[in-house]
Every structure is written in structure tokens, then in C-alpha cells.
Amino acid sequence: MRLISPPPMRLLGIVALAALASVVAVSQAPAQARPLPPELPTTWVKPPGDELEHTAAGFAKVLCSAIFITGRDLRTSAAEDGYFVSSMEERRQVTDTVVNRATQTVKVKLPNGVWRSARRFGDQGCVTLPRGKDSVEFRPERVVSRLNPTKTPWPMGDIVAKEPLPKEIDAAKLAAAVDSAFSPAEGLTAAFVVVYQGKIIAERYQQGLDYTTRLPGWSMGKSVTASMMGRLLNEKVYDLWQPAPIAEWQKGGDGDIRKTIRIADIFRMSSGLRFIAPQDPGFDRKNGYPDHLYVYTGAIDGQQYAITRPPQWPPNTVGRYRNTDPLTLAYLVRQAAIAKHEDPLQFPQKLLFDKIGVSRMTLETDPYGHFLGQGYELAPGRDWARLGMLYLQDGVWNGERLLPAGFVDFVRTPAPAWDQPRYGGMFWLNRVRSFPVPEDAFYMSGVGGQSTIIIPTHDLVVVRLGHYKGAGVGGRALNRSLALLMEAIPQVRPAWQPPANAK
Numbered sequence: 001m002r003l004i005s006p007p008p009m010r011l012l013g014i015v016a017l018a019a020l021a022s023v024v025a026v027s028q029a030p031a032q033a034r035p036l037p038p039e040l041p042t043t044w045v046k047p048p049g050d051e052l053e054h055t056a057a058g059f060a061k062v063l064c065s066a067i068f069i070t071g072r073d074l075r076t077s078a079a080e081d082g083y084f085v086s087s088m089e090e091r092r093q094v095t096d097t098v099v100n101r102a103t104q105t106v107k108v109k110l111p112n113g114v115w116r117s118a119r120r121f122g123d124q125g126c127v128t129l130p131r132g133k134d135s136v137e138f139r140p141e142r143v144v145s146r147l148n149p150t151k152t153p154w155p156m157g158d159i160v161a162k163e164p165l166p167k168e169i170d171a172a173k174l175a176a177a178v179d180s181a182f183s184p185a186e187g188l189t190a191a192f193v194v195v196y197q198g199k200i201i202a203e204r205y206q207q208g209l210d211y212t213t214r215l216p217g218w219s220m221g222k223s224v225t226a227s228m229m230g231r232l233l234n235e236k237v238y239d240l241w242q243p244a245p246i247a248e249w250q251k252g253g254d255g256d257i258r259k260t261i262r263i264a265d266i267f268r269m270s271s272g273l274r275f276i277a278p279q280d281p282g283f284d285r286k287n288g289y290p291d292h293l294y295v296y297t298g299a300i301d302g303q304q305y306a307i308t309r310p311p312q313w314p315p316n317t318v319g320r321y322r323n324t325d326p327l328t329l330a331y332l333v334r335q336a337a338i339a340k341h342e343d344p345l346q347f348p349q350k351l352l353f354d355k356i357g358v359s360r361m362t363l364e365t366d367p368y369g370h371f372l373g374q375g376y377e378l379a380p381g382r383d384w385a386r387l388g389m390l391y392l393q394d395g396v397w398n399g400e401r402l403l404p405a406g407f408v409d410f411v412r413t414p415a416p417a418w419d420q421p422r423y424g425g426m427f428w429l430n431r432v433r434s435f436p437v438p439e440d441a442f443y444m445s446g447v448g449g450q451s452t453i454i455i456p457t458h459d460l461v462v463v464r465l466g467h468y469k470g471a472g473v474g475g476r477a478l479n480r481s482l483a484l485l486m487e488a489i490p491q492v493r494p495a496w497q498p499p500a501n502a503k
Contacts, residue, residue: 046288058085138369188470218446
């Protein structure tokens with residue numbers, strides 16, 4: 001007998017959602033056109049465990065975050081959120097779903113009788129639990145902020161002054177741009193925020209949501225992790241061009257090429273570590289469950305898994321979009337916190353978020369309390385906009401330099417190991433015109449249609465967040481909206497060009 005109080009919400013047979021179309025995530029990383037260097041003599045070992053169990057665990061986590069952090073209902077979140085870690089076809093194999101509000105736990109059952117679960121642990125968000133476990137291997141901590149957003153003006157707080165639009169802005173086209181971001185409704189846009197010269201000039205949310213609603217950013221979290229590393233670079237804890245100080249690499253034998261991987265190479269997704277991802281050219285799921293998903297769903301120490309991968313190519317020779325690199329940066333952030341005798345779970349708030357008014361960012365962890373900064377984070381649209389503003393302002397906030405001089409130029413310079421100029425340093429680049437905005441724009445991007453776009457020529461930051469099911473329609477709506485914004489808001493800065501030869 002199970003006694004669950006209050007009575008659990010239940011979703012019997014996700015098969016009831018079988019009529020819903022499955023969304024296939026479109027890879028952001030192009031196939032390599034240039035000849036690849038010879039691979040190093042290492043082999044890939046596929047992640048252990050049952051693949052369907054992994055996807056079920058991922059599904060439980062998506063539901064947990066949607067229900068207990070964003071505030072969505074079970075049926076809607078099951079239909080619309082997070083197909084990246086569990087497709088609709090995989091969800092249809094779940095026979096029972098139980099939501100326990102007392103413990104903030106979501107459990108899903110597979111046909112073989114196995115249950116997989118995720119549970120919220122306060123400010124560490126929802127955590128995917130190992131099979132058979134009901135708790136985690138760390139002590140959850142309350143994240144304390146010195147911010148008082150409800151009584152503080154924007155951008156450090158919630159109070160937005162009601163001011164007329166600047167005269168140079170076409171109000172009708174701005175309004176049309178906002179309407180376009182939410183049209184049609186099938187695009188499932190959840191939040192849209194436009195910041196011009198540091199002020200919010202347009203903002204809208206899906207019905208039932210507002211500026212305090214924490215929404216998943218998915219891989220926009222990579223840029224958050226990069227920003228924490230940027231703070232540490234500014235404090236001289238690390239140097240961008242040094243070999244990454246990871247003991248497992250530096251203590252390796254003379255033949256371990258990982259000791260030559262620079263921090264810059266990790267930023268650029270060019271470490272060369274062997275880590276299989278669905279967007280890899282020639283990827284075949286029949287060969288095994290990809291590492292790229294396993295660090296989300298495997299209920300493992302994700303950072304340790306990343307830093308122990310063998311090398312596939314020499315560093316800075318091949319650019320590949322793989323979760324191993326942002327997890328390695330997150331590991332370095334944690335090591336810095338430990339060296340400073342800081343609580344790693346509270347460190348991001350003190351290091352970065354309190355500096356720029358970010359008061360509602362939830363960074364989720366693995367069962368060991370290590371941040372999964374490659375894509376498990378939730379925040380309101382305004383907090384994403386604040387992060388974009390930090391980069392628009394060249395890493396300076398209220399007169400204080402938070403990111404080192406030259407760092408913003410580094411992250412928006414095309415990574416030399418990539419085949420096309422579409423990736424920089426944990427930021428995507430618009431050099432191939434993914435968006436109808438100037439090509440020197442750069443952006444945070446998360447699967448399912450999450451974007452924070454920095455447009456320096458127009459002194460503009462645009463945030464669009466949405467639910468995964470609407471990604472395709474929502475992406476087209478965003479492009480129409482951006483085109484209208486370019487007509488509504490004049491260019492105020494000259495275009496920026498990257499240096500001719502990057503290191």
C-alpha cells in the first residue's frame with residue numbers, strides 16, 4: 001500500500017497522448033566539410049544501463065521541473081515540454097505517472113514494472129534520481145541572495161518605470177513584432193522580452209505566466225556556465241590560454257594529449273574529447289545511447305563523467321557541439337569555489353547573479369550536487385535578458401568590470417576549429433544568418449526554441465522562451481518578429497568584425 005498525502009496527481013498511460021506529433025530536434029551543429037585529422041587510438045564505450053530507463057528518468061525530470069518550478073500542470077507539461085531527453089514515442093511506453101506534491105516527486109513506470117523518478121530539492125531544483133533511490137548524495141542548500149528585487153528598480157530589480165518610447169522607435173512596428181512572436185498560438189511562445197539601451201521597451205508572457213515565472217533555458221545554460229568562468233578569468237583564478245588544470249589530465253602519462261587542452265579550447269567546443277552526440281555526423285542510435293543525453297538522464301556525476309572521457313582528436317582541430325565541454329567548465333567553476341572555501345551550490349549567486357540582478361535563476365544538479373550547466377537551468381525572461389545585457393555592455397555592469405577586457409570579443413569570434421563561423425565561445429554566432437538580424441549578433445540558444453539574442457548594432461537584447469512542442473512554429477514566429485524589430489529600431493552602432501586570425 002502506498003500512502004501519499006495529499007492525493008497524487010496521476011496520468012495513466014501516456015499513450016493517451018499518442019495523437020500528438022513528435023518533434024524532432026534540429027541539430028545546430030553542421031556536418032564537418034573540411035577533412036578531419038586522424039582519430040587518436042582510443043575507443044568509445046557506450047554508456048551503461050537500459051536506454052528506455054534513461055529516457056523515462058529524463059521524462060520524470062522534465063515533468064518535475066515543469067510542475068514544481070515553472071508551475072505547469074501534469075498533462076500540459078507531458079504534452080509540450082522537453083522532448084529532447086524523451087521523445088513522444090518513448091513517452092508512450094510509460095504506463096503510469098505519479099506526482100506527489102508533498103515530497104515534490106514525479107515517478108514514471110515502464111512496462112517491465114521499473115519506476116524512475118525525479119524529485120525537487122529546494123533551490124537545487126529537480127534532480128534525476130538513480131533507480132531505486134528516493135534521495136540524493138549531497139546536502140541541499142538554500143541559495144541566499146542579497147538582492148531585494150520587489151523593491152528595486154530595473155535592471156537590478158523588478159520595478160520597471162513607465163516611460164514613453166524613445167522617439168527613434170517605430171511604436172507600431174514594435175507592437176507588431178511582439179504580436180508576431182506569439183502568432184500563431186501553436187508556436188507556444190511563453191515569454192518575449194525586448195531590452196533597448198538597457199531599458200525594457202516590450203514584454204509579453206503566455207497567459208498564466210509572468211516576469212517571475214522560471215522557464216527552462218536548456219542549452220542557454222552553457223552560456224551561463226561560460227559567464228561564471230568569465231568572472232573567474234577576471235579574478236585571475238584561471239587564464240583563458242592555460243592548459244586546463246584538471247588533475248586527471250595533467251597527471252596523465254606523456255602520451256595523454258588532454259594535458260594540452262586549453263581552457264579556450266573547452267569554451268569553443270573544440271577540446272577533442274570522445275563524447276558521442278546525436279548531432280555528430282554519421283550518428284546512429286543503434287550503436288548505443290549517446291553520452292550527450294546520458295549526462296542528463298543517467299543520474300550520474302555528470303562533471304566527473306565529462307572529464308574522464310578519452311581524447312578523440314587533438315585539441316583545437318575539430319569543433320563539435322558536445323556536452324562534455326560545458327560540463328568541464330562547470331567542473332572548473334566548482335573547483336574554484338572549493339579553493340576559495342565557498343559553498344559550490346551558493347557560489348554562482350555570489351560570483352555572478354547578485355552582481356547583475358539575477359534573483360530567480362535555478363541551476364539544477366545531478367544526484368551528487370554538481371551543476372549540470374550544459375542545460376538544466378530555469379529562469380524568467382528578465383533574468384535571461386540581464387545576462388544578455390552583460391555581454392552587450394562588454395562585461396561591465398554599473399561601472400564595474402565583471403568579465404575581463406576582450407572576453408566578450410573572444411566569445412563572439414568564430415572558433416577556428418569549426419567548419420563554419422557559427423560558434424564562438426559557448427555562444428552561437430549569426431555569421432551564417434540564422435536570424436534576420438545583423439551578422440555580428442551572437443546569442444545563447446537552447447533546444448525547443450529558447451533564445452537570448454544580443455544585437456550590438458541596435459543596442460538590443462531579445463529574449464524568446466517557449467514550450468518544446470512549438471519549437472518549429474515558434475522559431476518561424478521569432479524570425480518574423482526579429483525582422484519587424486529591425487524595422488522598428490534604428491542602428492546605433494557600427495558592425496563589429498572578428499579578428500582575421502584567432503588563436
